[in-house]
Amino acid sequence: MNISAKYSNLKHWKTECTAVFLPKNYDQPTWLSELQEIFGNTIDKLVKSKEFGCEEEASVLLFGNAKTNSKRIVLVGLGEIKNFEWDTLRKAAAKAIKTVQLAGIEKCAFAFPGFLVKENFAEERVAQCLVEGAMLASYYYEHYQTDKTAKKTAVEELTLVTESSPRDAVHDGIETARIVCEAVNFARDLGNAPGNELPPRELADRAASMCRRHKIKCSIFNETKIKSLKMNGILAVAQGSSEPPRLIVMEYRPAKAKNHRPIVLVGKGLTFDSGGISIKPAADMDRMKFDMCGGAAVIGIMQAVADLKLPVYLVGIVPSSENLTGSKAYKPGDVLTMYSGKTVEILNTDAEGRLILADALAYAQKYKPETIIDYATLTGHVVIALGMHGAGMMGTDEGMKQRLMMASQFTSEKIWELPLWKEYDRQIKSHIADIKNVGGRPAGAITAAAFLKHFVGDYPWVHLDIAGTANTEEETAYTGKISATGFGIRLTVEALQRLVTNND
Numbered sequence: 434m435n436i437s438a439k440y441s442n443l444k445h446w447k448t449e450c451t452a453v454f455l456p457k458n459y460d461q462p463t464w465l466s467e468l469q470e471i472f473g474n475t476i477d478k479l480v481k482s483k484e485f486g487c488e489e490e491a492s493v494l495l496f497g498n499a500k501t502n503s504k505r506i507v508l509v510g511l512g513e514i515k516n517f518e519w520d521t522l523r524k525a526a527a528k529a530i531k532t533v534q535l536a537g538i539e540k541c542a543f544a545f546p547g548f549l550v551k552e553n554f555a556e557e558r559v560a561q562c563l564v565e566g567a568m569l570a571s572y573y574y575e576h577y578q579t580d581k582t583a584k585k586t587a588v589e590e591l592t593l594v595t596e597s598s599p600r601d602a603v604h605d606g607i608e609t610a611r612i613v614c615e616a617v618n619f620a621r622d623l624g625n626a627p628g629n630e631l632p633p634r635e636l637a638d639r640a641a642s643m644c645r646r647h648k649i650k651c652s653i654f655n656e657t658k659i660k661s662l663k664m665n666g667i668l669a670v671a672q673g674s675s676e677p678p679r680l681i682v683m684e685y686r687p688a689k690a691k692n693h694r695p696i697v698l699v700g701k702g703l704t705f706d707s708g709g710i711s712i713k714p715a716a717d718m719d720r721m722k723f724d725m726c727g728g729a730a731v732i733g734i735m736q737a738v739a740d741l742k743l744p745v746y747l748v749g750i751v752p753s754s755e756n757l758t759g760s761k762a763y764k765p766g767d768v769l770t771m772y773s774g775k776t777v778e779i780l781n782t783d784a785e786g787r788l789i790l791a792d793a794l795a796y797a798q799k800y801k802p803e804t805i806i807d808y809a810t811l812t813g814h815v816v817i818a819l820g821m822h823g824a825g826m827m828g829t830d831e832g833m834k835q836r837l838m839m840a841s842q843f844t845s846e847k848i849w850e851l852p853l854w855k856e857y858d859r860q861i862k863s864h865i866a867d868i869k870n871v872g873g874r875p876a877g878a879i880t881a882a883a884f885l886k887h888f889v890g891d892y893p894w895v896h897l898d899i900a901g902t903a904n905t906e907e908e909t910a911y912t913g914k915i916s917a918t919g920f921g922i923r924l925t926v927e928a929l930q931r932l933v934t935n936n937d
């Protein structure tokens with residue numbers, strides 16, 4: 434999508450469709466008087482009507498007339514300004530772009546809601562949220578649709594029309610959103626790719642080619658290398674599959690980095706999780722192609738941070754295996770000696786994410802990191818706790834947890850902290866090895882984190898269990914049905930931006 438900002442007005446701006454964003458019960462929102470000039474008292478009726486009424490998520494499509502160069506004008510409600518959140522704007526932009534897509538239009542405009550700036554909402558953020566909503570909502574995974582008529586129209590051009598010459602803040606907001614959403618949509622493509630298309634080899638290849646494009650250093654460890662390093666967690670999980678595992682290591686170290694020791698991001702990259710010998714039920718097992726969404730988030734964050742040229746030394750590590758049931762598959766009762774040297778008794782082969790993460794987290798220590806953040810579709814328990822609305826956050830880095838929490842208020846990728854009390858440690862004690870890979874039903878999301886804690890040493894660390902948020906079931910404002918969301922990318926980029934500008 435080609436996005437720009439231009440100074441014009443509703444009468445002169447020539448386009449197929451212009452969206453105007455209107456708040457409820459508000460005196461003089463931007464563009465209202467122009468709308469009144471074009472449409473007369475129809476506008477006043479609509480603004481007060483039950484059908485539209487400027488409610489949040491309401492919209493109405495009008496056809497233009499001789500008084501405007503817009504062939505169509507879509508009014509999108511923002512609700513009461515006192516209830517306004519940044520996500521209100523993303524959702525409104527999403528609504529506008531979907532209307533445009535439905536009409537089969539390739540070029541459109543958003544009339545910039547300048548009144549928000551007067552209400553003290555930062556202009557750059559207004560532009561950013563509009564573009565985020567548009568870019569995220571216009572994403573559909575249609576790679577395997579051979580019927581062209583079934584495909585959604587790709588909106589190719591979006592112009593933010595401003596009341597006066599657009600300031601730098603507007604251009605900056607557009608640029609940030611474009612970079613971040615390209616990364617999110619790239620991660621969504623990785624997540625949505627079916628398991629047969631994207632085994633660990635392919636995930637690694639796509640990460641490597643992204644790194645080449647964005648000048649990020651990248652090393653891919655193949656099975657031989659992983660064996661020589663004795664990363665037995667990654668190996669054991671991959672053993673039941675003919676697809677060899679990979680470990681993807683990406684390093685972005687700009688000359689002006691503000692941190693000397695890197696922030697290391699680790700993402701679970703299970704390209705398919707059947708559960709292994711402790712096999713999962715058939716219903717919805719297809720969703721387990723999304724079990725690499727933590728890895729995809731890390732790959733996406735690397736791309737966005739490099740593209741934004743953030744002055745932050747960042748390392749991304751993605752262990753990737755496929756968990757199947759072949760004759761060599763690892764089994765309940767097996768004991769593994771992990772890369773760190775710790776021993777793990779396997780009681781359930783479906784608790785495999787923590788095994789591949791354990792080796793990657795232990796490997797992360799080689800960088801003497803400032804902090805480690807991991808992203809993993811780790812447990813069904815976190816879905817029981819928080820549903821599909823938020824990710825579970827646990828860990829020891831208080832500063833980073835707080836920063837992520839603040840970032841999440843802007844990005845609306847919700848996170849909620851669960852405790853990591855030492856009392857939980859008992860649940861994963863093993864009678865035969867150092868620890869076991871399951872801790873029973875109580876607090877399953879937490880005992881999974883307690884397991885990971887064994888592999889981060891004394892380094893500050895945050896764990897995000899994204900099992901409920903990595904993919905959708907139903908279509909939402911700006912994510913499609915049964916689709917990867919790219920959760921964690923906007924959140925982390927925002928947190929890192931705050932870190933480097935000391936804006937937290």
Ligand code: BES
Nearest residue numbers: 781783784786810811812813814871900
């Ligand atoms: N990939 C799953 C977790 C998951 C479940 C993600 C549902 C998304 C939706 C993970 O590998 C798993 O199977 N975890 C088990 C752990 C259990 C055996 C301790 C679970 O949550 O049931």
Ligand code: ZN
Nearest residue numbers: 706783784785
């Ligand atoms: Zn599993």
Ligand code: ZN
Nearest residue numbers: 703706724786
């Ligand atoms: Zn899994």
